[in-house]
Amino acid sequence: MRVACVRNWPTGRPFSTCSPTHTIGTKGISIVSDTDSDLSLFRPDLTAADVCAVTRAIESGRVAAGSEVAAFESRTGQRLGRRTIATCSGSVALWIALRHILSGDRREVITSPIVCEGVVDVIRFAGGTPVFADVVPQTLALSGESLADCLTERTGAVVYVHYDGLVGESAPVRNLCESAGIPLIEDCASVLGGTTRDGPVGRDGEFGVFSLHATKSITSGEGGLLAWTPRSPSKISPIDGYPKVGMSDVTAAMANAQFDRLDDILDARRDVATGYAERLGDVPAAELLTGAPGSRGTWTSALIRFDSAHGRVLAERALIGDGVPVRGVDAILGASLPPGADQAWNTVLRVPLHTRMTEQDIDRVTKLLSEAVGR
Numbered sequence: 310m311r312v313a314c315v316r317n318w319p320t321g322r323p324f325s326t327c328s329p330t331h332t333i334g335t336k337g338i339s340i341v342s343d344t345d346s347d348l349s350l351f352r353p354d355l356t357a358a359d360v361c362a363v364t365r366a367i368e369s370g371r372v373a374a375g376s377e378v379a380a381f382e383s384r385t386g387q388r389l390g391r392r393t394i395a396t397c398s399g400s401v402a403l404w405i406a407l408r409h410i411l412s413g414d415r416r417e418v419i420t421s422p423i424v425c426e427g428v429v430d431v432i433r434f435a436g437g438t439p440v441f442a443d444v445v446p447q448t449l450a451l452s453g454e455s456l457a458d459c460l461t462e463r464t465g466a467v468v469y470v471h472y473d474g475l476v477g478e479s480a481p482v483r484n485l486c487e488s489a490g491i492p493l494i495e496d497c498a499s500v501l502g503g504t505t506r507d508g509p510v511g512r513d514g515e516f517g518v519f520s521l522h523a524t525k526s527i528t529s530g531e532g533g534l535l536a537w538t539p540r541s542p543s544k545i546s547p548i549d550g551y552p553k554v555g556m557s558d559v560t561a562a563m564a565n566a567q568f569d570r571l572d573d574i575l576d577a578r579r580d581v582a583t584g585y586a587e588r589l590g591d592v593p594a595a596e597l598l599t600g601a602p603g604s605r606g607t608w609t610s611a612l613i614r615f616d617s618a619h620g621r622v623l624a625e626r627a628l629i630g631d632g633v634p635v636r637g638v639d640a641i642l643g644a645s646l647p648p649g650a651d652q653a654w655n656t657v658l659r660v661p662l663h664t665r666m667t668e669q670d671i672d673r674v675t676k677l678l679s680e681a682v683g684r
Contacts, residue, residue: 450477
């Protein structure tokens with residue numbers, strides 16, 4: 310069935326000074342009390358290592374872009390196998406990519422309607438017109454079949470969003486874009502450290518865009534990363550000719566400290582996800598979304614799909630009633646959503662997932678789900 314596209318959719322705590330000789334173990338020392346039982350929807354994994362890194366950067370006297378930024382760009386570039394530029398936010402990284410690509414009358418930018426509104430704001434700010442294709446139910450990422458229905462002579466770019474820690478199957482979209490001669494931008498905001506069957510996420514498009522916001526894989530509070538592969542040694546940098554858009558050394562110091570623990574953080578989140586999947590195996594009305602086959606996501610939250618909109622409502626009421634925070638998926642709402650996106654909007658719920666969750670926390674959430682929708 311051909312699917313029409315949709316166009317023109319109308320508590321902090323004080324930190325003590327860190328000694329320059331202070332050492333931190335591989336996993337760091339948590340700055341959150343072990344007795345803190347708050348079951349947050351999101352929680353960054355912050356340790357004394359992050360505090361020390363920022364303190365050292367400030368004490369160095371070099372707080373603008375310097376060695377910390379250069380180190381972060383070098384390390385992320387090695388991991389991704391591409392050149393990288395550290396930016397002040399993921400939104401700015403996406404804006405740079407779009408400004409670099411869009412030109413003339415080819416101003417339509419196809420993306421998913423299951424996306425945070427900020428992505429659409431950036432598309433418009435860069436001079437583009439958003440066009441919304443449908444999504445794949447298991448990954449909530451752009452559908453290649455729906456994308457094909459949306460391509461026109463006005464299409465200037467495609468923004469493929471890996472949604473909320475899930476890694477999508479981007480290869481079909483990449484192949485379609487290559488055949489049509491349309492530049493592809495991979496929005497990997499929440500999946501730094503994620504992988505596909507072919508390697509690190511962020512290498513399929515002309516640009517890969519990452520975020521270091523507080524809700525992402527790792528965080529520097531704010532910050533972003535733009536990844537690309539120069540077509541020739543003389544190719545200009547995508548940020549040439551732009552005003553100041555980069556990261557400071559203070560921000561990069563925290564980014565480097567977080568990057569030191571990226572794999573540990575992701576392993577801890579995957580352990581929580583495994584706990585959810587095992588327990589939900591006895592709840593046929595609820596399923597944990599896991600991303601594309603062969604992929605490894607970053608689990609910035611747990612996305613639970615219910616077998617009906619009614620089941621989602623029952624689960625939401627049960628969790629909120631017990632003090633467990635939940636949230637639906639992000640969606641750009643208009644007169645209607647394409648079928649796959651509409652199903653996600655009505656049946657998918659985000660529940661807590663972060664590195665400080667305990668077995669008891671997972672038991673609590675899944676017990677409430679089972680009681681609400683179990684059969």
